[in-house]
Amino acid sequence: MKILTIIGARPQFIKAAAVSHAFTGQAGIKEVLLHTGQHFDNNMSEVFFAELGIPKPIYNLGIGGGLHGAMTGAQLAGIEGILLQEQPDWVLVYGDTNSTLAGALAAVKLHIPVAHVEAGLRSFNRRMPEEINRVVTDHISTALFAPTATAMLHLANEGIPGQQCHQVGDVMFDAALLFGERAKQSSLILKQLGISAGNYVLTTIHRAENTDDLQRLRVILTALGQVAQTFPVVWPVHPRTRKLLEQPELRALLGSQVKLIDPVGYLDMVMLEQSAAVIATDSGGVQKEAFFYSIPCVTLRDETEWVELVDAGWNTLVSPDNAEKVSATVINAIGGKGLSVTPYGDGQAGEKIMNILFGV
Numbered sequence: 001m002k003i004l005t006i007i008g009a010r011p012q013f014i015k016a017a018a019v020s021h022a023f024t025g026q027a028g029i030k031e032v033l034l035h036t037g038q039h040f041d042n043n044m045s046e047v048f049f050a051e052l053g054i055p056k057p058i059y060n061l062g063i064g065g066g067l068h069g070a071m072t073g074a075q076l077a078g079i080e081g082i083l084l085q086e087q088p089d090w091v092l093v094y095g096d097t098n099s100t101l102a103g104a105l106a107a108v109k110l111h112i113p114v115a116h117v118e119a120g121l122r123s124f125n126r127r128m129p130e131e132i133n134r135v136v137t138d139h140i141s142t143a144l145f146a147p148t149a150t151a152m153l154h155l156a157n158e159g160i161p162g163q164q165c166h167q168v169g170d171v172m173f174d175a176a177l178l179f180g181e182r183a184k185q186s187s188l189i190l191k192q193l194g195i196s197a198g199n200y201v202l203t204t205i206h207r208a209e210n211t212d213d214l215q216r217l218r219v220i221l222t223a224l225g226q227v228a229q230t231f232p233v234v235w236p237v238h239p240r241t242r243k244l245l246e247q248p249e250l251r252a253l254l255g256s257q258v259k260l261i262d263p264v265g266y267l268d269m270v271m272l273e274q275s276a277a278v279i280a281t282d283s284g285g286v287q288k289e290a291f292f293y294s295i296p297c298v299t300l301r302d303e304t305e306w307v308e309l310v311d312a313g314w315n316t317l318v319s320p321d322n323a324e325k326v327s328a329t330v331i332n333a334i335g336g337k338g339l340s341v342t343p344y345g346d347g348q349a350g351e352k353i354m355n356i357l358f359g360v
């Protein structure tokens with residue numbers, strides 16, 4: 001069986017690492033990796049292949065940046081050509097990026113079945129590019145791998161036949177179990193940054209709703225600057241946000257205390273997460289990783305797809321509409337704990353996906 005896996009953005013390399021790990025050495029499975037090139041900086045792409053042992057992509061389309069239509073359209077055309085050439089039995093896509101949508105659309109039009117990992121996630125906010133990508137991808141997929149019971153419910157509510165939907169757990173939990181210990185042993189990031197465990201706030205901000213909307217971004221920058229007055233703040237800056245911080249007016253709101261660093265590799269990121277006092281983020285993956293390592297999280301958004309963590313008390317949602325409110329929420333979250341819950345499966349999601357694909 002030939003599986004053509006389409007990846008393109010940072011979180012997809014981490015998800016694919018967990019599933020490719022399950023494929024490795026399985027007789028009868030050949031996985032071909034196609035990288036769309038959506039993320040292309042060394043520390044947004046290459047570093048993950050090097051440290052997570054992901055097989056090198058056979059194809060890299062080099063299509064990143066630009067407006068949604070141009071990026072998705074160019075990826076669609078590029079992927080189509082490769083699918084015609086490779087004729088895989090399955091196309092495997094992850095999450096909700098433009099690369100996910102392009103891969104799923106290219107495959108379904110060629111009558112190649114699509115397997116969607118992280119199916120059924122919903123924010124119910126159609127202004128989010130990710131919500132459009134995930135709804136469309138779910139509705140054109142043949143096999144839908146949902147991480148949680150809530151995701152399964154969303155798929156059922158949208159009329160997707162139950163026999164196509166499989167609750168397998170979250171592949172990011174697999175990755176956390178596979179690499180979490182290794183991070184502790186190999187990462188030198190705390191020493192390099194001169195910070196100590198339990199004594200800093202880790203933050204990441206990149207979502208379009210927080211960066212394209214300058215009012216929200218101003219609130220976030222002001223709030224992080226306020227937190228940094230009393231507590232060290234470490235921020236690996238996503239390239240989307242880096243471009244904005246080049247504007248002196250925005251940069252000034254942050255003050256001089258926040259430690260801005262380039263995006264880090266996964267092992268360093270996991271180390272930073274495991275050792276933080278609190279994590280303030282708008283990332284989907286980072287919200288869950290905070291929980292995997294029992295670190296309280298504040299999500300700077302109006303809603304989240306990972307509602308079970310809010311319900312269990314591990315995650316606090318705060319809308320970035322008032323800097324004082326945001327900074328107080330972050331500081332108050334320090335030391336908080338949630339309920340003992342296990343919504344993301346048993347760390348064997350990759351294995352389950354492989355068995356289902358192989359058995360179908």
Ligand code: UD1
Pocket residue numbers: 009010011038039040041042044045064065066096097098099129130206207208238239240
């Ligand atoms: C994308 C996904 C988002 C995901 C995020 C993960 C879509 C619509 N969005 O958002 O769901 O959470 O990835 O990080 O697919 N850039 C660089 N170097 C890079 C990568 C990006 O300079 O290595 C620049 C791009 O040129 C672009 C900007 O950053 O100007 C945003 O990149 P893009 O891939 O469009 O969206 P993300 O914000 O990364």
Ligand code: UDP
Pocket residue numbers: 010011014204206236237262263264265266267269270282283284285286289
């Ligand atoms: N991540 C990383 N280095 C960083 C920031 C994030 O390795 O500097 C990892 C993080 O641990 C998680 C994933 O990237 O596994 C999340 O990706 P991102 O926040 O870009 O996207 P999202 O999950 O919001 O789609």
